[in-house]
Amino acid sequence: MRYGQLVMGPAGSGKSTYCSTLVKHAADEKKVINVVNLDPAAEFFDYDPVVDIRQLIHVDDAMEDEELKFGPNGGLVFCMEYLVENIDWLEEQLGEDEDDYTLFDCPGQIELYTHMTVMRQLVEHLQRQDFRLCAVFLIDSQFMVDPAKFLSGTMAALSVMTNLELPHINVLSKMDLLSKTARSRLDSYLEPDPHALLGEMETTSKWNQKYNKLTEAIGRLIEDYSLVRFYPFDVRDEENIADIMLTIDNMIQFGEDSDVKTRDFEYEDAEDDDD
Known part of the structure; x- marks a missing residue:
């Protein structure tokens, strides 16, 4: 995969x-x-x-x-x-x-x-x-x-x-x-929250008044799908x-059935504790 x-x-x-x-x-x-x-x-x-x-x-x-x-x-x-x-x-x-x-x-x-x-x-x-x-x-x-x-x-x-x-x-x-x-x-x-956001839109302009129902329908669409x-x-x-x-x-379920690829990098040499 x-x-x-x-x-x-x-x-x-x-x-x-x-x-x-x-x-x-x-x-x-x-x-x-x-x-x-x-x-x-x-x-x-x-x-x-x-x-x-x-x-x-x-x-x-x-x-x-x-x-x-x-x-x-x-x-x-x-x-x-x-x-x-x-x-x-x-x-x-x-x-x-x-x-x-x-x-x-x-x-x-x-x-x-x-x-x-x-x-x-x-x-x-x-x-x-x-x-x-x-x-x-x-x-x-x-x-x-x-x-x-x-x-x-x-x-x-x-x-x-x-x-x-x-x-x-x-x-x-x-x-x-x-x-x-x-x-x-x-x-x-x-x-x-579509309803709260729609409430912020201006309703005084003629355009917003004319298409208010369309705007509400779009808001319902967003809310109903919850996507x-x-x-x-x-x-x-x-x-x-x-x-x-x-x-x-x-x-995408990455890592569930695969190994993560890693880059090669150098490890610091471990100190020898034995004298």
Whole structure:
């Protein structure tokens, strides 16, 4: 069995930072986590990927092709579809080692996860390669500071859940960038009460009055499914990082039937007590 996290989220939500943070955290514990870059438009990330989609296709290839002439969004979709069509390349790059733990750093185009089928097809291919996966959906915590934005982020998370059909965790990234006031306010969103949050929304505007019933229906949907919960992620807090890892490892049952890979390191020579 092999294990992995499908790291998703809107552009700028901190996916690559999340991956590099987990790699460093694992290295400190003498463990190995691999990262696969699946973003064909990536320019910089603070980790060394074991597989890089840009070796197969780059978004510029789709945008500069005289026949295709895609824009940035169309180019990203084309690249992901091209990857699925050439999935043998990815399988060869990943190898067949058991007990691997891999982070798949995905593109920041939200429609890839919410309603298109290409990521679902990729998931099915990985599962056939004995990967047990967890979907990690990142949302910038600075975005989730008022009820309207919370509802928007929550509906996006629900769409990803239903589209991919994987064990799922929602992560509020960039917690270290929040002010004390914003962080205190955000606590009410970690285990949200939809009715309380909806009560905070302005009802004086004509738009909110007109669509008030729709907003209430969305709130009931969130509450009835009881699927949405957000976990804070602070790159400065080692205990917080360990808690996130433990939660995800439990979801994919990592370690229950496998040995943890470790890096080789030197032991200090024991002092000879015998004279």
